[in-house]
Amino acid sequence: MNITRKEVLQVADLARLDLDDAALDKMSIQINDVLGYVDQMNEVDTGEVTPTSHALSLTNAFREDEKTEHLDRKRALSNAPHADDETFVVPRVIKA
Amino acid sequence: MPHRLTIHQARRLLLEKKISAVELTQAVLDRIRDVDERVGAYITLCEASALEQARKADRRIASGDPSPLTGIPVAVKDILCTRGIRTTCGSRILENFIPPYDATVIQRLEAAGVVIVGKTNMDEFAMGSSNEYSAFKLTRNPWDLSRIPGGSSGGSAAAVAADMCLGAIGSDTGGSVRQPASHCGVVGMKPTYGRVSRFGLVAFASSLDQVGPLAKCVHDNALLMKVIAGHDPKDSTSAPEPVPDYIQAFGKGLDGVTIGVPAEYRSMEGMDPEVSDAVSTAVETMERMGARCVEVSLPHTPYAVAAYYVIAPSEASSNLARYDGVKYGFRDPEAADLAGMYRQTRSKGFGPEVQRRIIIGTYCLSAGYYDAYYRKASQVRSLIIRDFKNAFESCRLLLSPVAPTPAFPIGEKVEDPLTMYLSDVFTLSANLAGIPGISVPCGFSGQGLPIGLQIMGNHFDEAMLYRAAHQFEQATDYHLKKPPLQ
Numbered sequence: 183m184n185i186t187r188k189e190v191l192q193v194a195d196l197a198r199l200d201l202d203d204a205a206l207d208k209m210s211i212q213i214n215d216v217l218g219y220v221d222q223m224n225e226v227d228t229g230e231v232t233p234t235s236h237a238l239s240l241t242n243a244f245r246e247d248e249k250t251e252h253l254d255r256k257r258a259l260s261n262a263p264h265a266d267d268e269t270f271v272v273p274r275v276i277k278a
Numbered sequence: 279m280p281h282r283l284t285i286h287q288a289r290r291l292l293l294e295k296k297i298s299a300v301e302l303t304q305a306v307l308d309r310i311r312d313v314d315e316r317v318g319a320y321i322t323l324c325e326a327s328a329l330e331q332a333r334k335a336d337r338r339i340a341s342g343d344p345s346p347l348t349g350i351p352v353a354v355k356d357i358l359c360t361r362g363i364r365t366t367c368g369s370r371i372l373e374n375f376i377p378p379y380d381a382t383v384i385q386r387l388e389a390a391g392v393v394i395v396g397k398t399n400m401d402e403f404a405m406g407s408s409n410e411y412s413a414f415k416l417t418r419n420p421w422d423l424s425r426i427p428g429g430s431s432g433g434s435a436a437a438v439a440a441d442m443c444l445g446a447i448g449s450d451t452g453g454s455v456r457q458p459a460s461h462c463g464v465v466g467m468k469p470t471y472g473r474v475s476r477f478g479l480v481a482f483a484s485s486l487d488q489v490g491p492l493a494k495c496v497h498d499n500a501l502l503m504k505v506i507a508g509h510d511p512k513d514s515t516s517a518p519e520p521v522p523d524y525i526q527a528f529g530k531g532l533d534g535v536t537i538g539v540p541a542e543y544r545s546m547e548g549m550d551p552e553v554s555d556a557v558s559t560a561v562e563t564m565e566r567m568g569a570r571c572v573e574v575s576l577p578h579t580p581y582a583v584a585a586y587y588v589i590a591p592s593e594a595s596s597n598l599a600r601y602d603g604v605k606y607g608f609r610d611p612e613a614a615d616l617a618g619m620y621r622q623t624r625s626k627g628f629g630p631e632v633q634r635r636i637i638i639g640t641y642c643l644s645a646g647y648y649d650a651y652y653r654k655a656s657q658v659r660s661l662i663i664r665d666f667k668n669a670f671e672s673c674r675l676l677l678s679p680v681a682p683t684p685a686f687p688i689g690e691k692v693e694d695p696l697t698m699y700l701s702d703v704f705t706l707s708a709n710l711a712g713i714p715g716i717s718v719p720c721g722f723s724g725q726g727l728p729i730g731l732q733i734m735g736n737h738f739d740e741a742m743l744y745r746a747a748h749q750f751e752q753a754t755d756y757h758l759k760k761p762p763l764q
Contacts, residue, residue, distance in 0.1 A: 233656030237712025243514040261606035
């Protein structure tokens with residue numbers, strides 16, 4: 183067992199996902215299958231091998247700090263589930 | 279039946295004014311109306327805007343100033359942002375998302391005169407190998423409607439195979455262009471990482487994602503590639519290398535080209551004998567055309583799937599944190615407070631496979647497990663890259679199957695994610711290493727299902743891939759066969 187049911191629940195909580203009991207049962211089994219398979223990596227001696235996060239050796243992409251075209255506010259807000267004329271609107275964070 | 283034309287055939291007819299772009303587009307729209315109810319390739323059709331673009335194309339041709347793809351009807355995977363056209367990424371969470379801007383790939387296609395017919399179905403957030411994880415519909419394989427088309431660009435591949443467009447655009451994070459191309463009997467290219475801009479491509483795993491074309495033949499694929507490739511200042515990982523003329527490189531035969539056949543790929547578990555036979559025959563065909571075939575070794579191949587299914591979910595869990603119900607996409611209106619809004623929005627908005635990968639990724643990146651999973655996988659990735667580097671010292675190209683079996687029946691693997699992941703064994707190494715790979719038809723199974731050959735090459739060597747693929751296509755006729763779909 184790589185990950186317990188309780189740990190799956192904790193990780194889901196970190197990722198802001200709710201799982202009901204049935205989903206949690208199924209998810210725990212499937213994730214253990216995957217992590218069990220992934221454990222094969224431990225057969226590989228990676229000693230001092232440098233990890234790769236990107237396949238190409240990229241350098242910083244700089245550009246002149248100039249004003250360019252951008253989304254205006256109306257278009258930026260156009261897909262918001264809830265917005266007024268100026269901002270995104272979310273449920274109250276600080277209780278009155 | 280203009281919908282059956284290839285892009286280069288249609289281009290000639292358009293320029294000779296033997297057909298108009300409006301007629302061609304209408305023929306494709308009619309074909310969609312006739313067969314897409316059975317295939318299910320499209321999520322959104324753009325009938326009105328397509329005809330408008332076609333009229334514009336006709337005017338441009340009449341004025342004697344056509345661009346390379348003027349009037350060519352193309353389908354786009356629903357993962358690329360299209361201004362004013364709904365872009366769902368196969369997910370409920372983006373069901374009503376209307377992008378306020380175009381992806382660079384879309385801008386380039388439109389500048390080249392393309393007619394965008396519609397947005398194609400896909401596995402949710404490109405996570406899947408069968409299109410069964412789409413939140414909206416099933417896409418069926420045009421060669422056998424009881425089977426999957428492959429994924430995640432299954433809608434694009436099925437649309438090309440069933441003549442519901444002349445060419446299509448997909449994206450490939452672990453095989454998502456090549457595997458559906460193989461299952462649907464079309465040509466699919468995953469370019470070098472950085473070759474095609476990712477600006478406006480909905481992010482899944484940012485170090486692996488790459489946009490690529492699907493087409494009815496190698497020539498068409500190269501025509502699309504030439505248009506979409508090239509540096510883009512809006513993508514900081516975009517490569518500045520110049521884009522060569524792929525078509526120019528076609529006619530040169532394969533004399534003096536050394537092709538490597540990875541020994542590890544032959545002993546792969548779960549290989550269908552019909553697939554290995556078709557690939558062996560393809561190797562012989564390449565030899566007859568002058569190539570020298572040698573055996574090479576990619577010793578870390580058995581660990582590629584494991585490394586991939588740590589790295590891809592880790593990057594996904596981070597990328598998908600942006601879906602919080604605030605700026606765009608679905609928000610659960612029932613939520614009482616902010617935390618509840620995040621949780622309910624994400625739990626109702628994401629399907630089970632996406633949730634599974636977010637949880638795996640979050641776990642692999644979490645304190646205490648990072649070294650054992652993410653860091654370890656990133657080290658294995660370095661070794662896989664080293665394997666390819668070593669192999670390319672003794673050969674220019676690598677040949678392999680695309681998928682271990684032809685298209686499998688709908689429902690066969692949907693409840694067993696690990697088995698689904700294992701079907702990506704031949705394709706995902708190219709994403710880990712950032713190298714290009716192309717899938718070309720190389721045979722049919724006894725049941726009449728297409729089989730694909732994968733040709734991989736070194737970074738930015740797409741021209742050589744196209745040359746070998748085109749030579750192979752000239753020597754065979756698999757790409758000319760059409761699915762039995764009336």
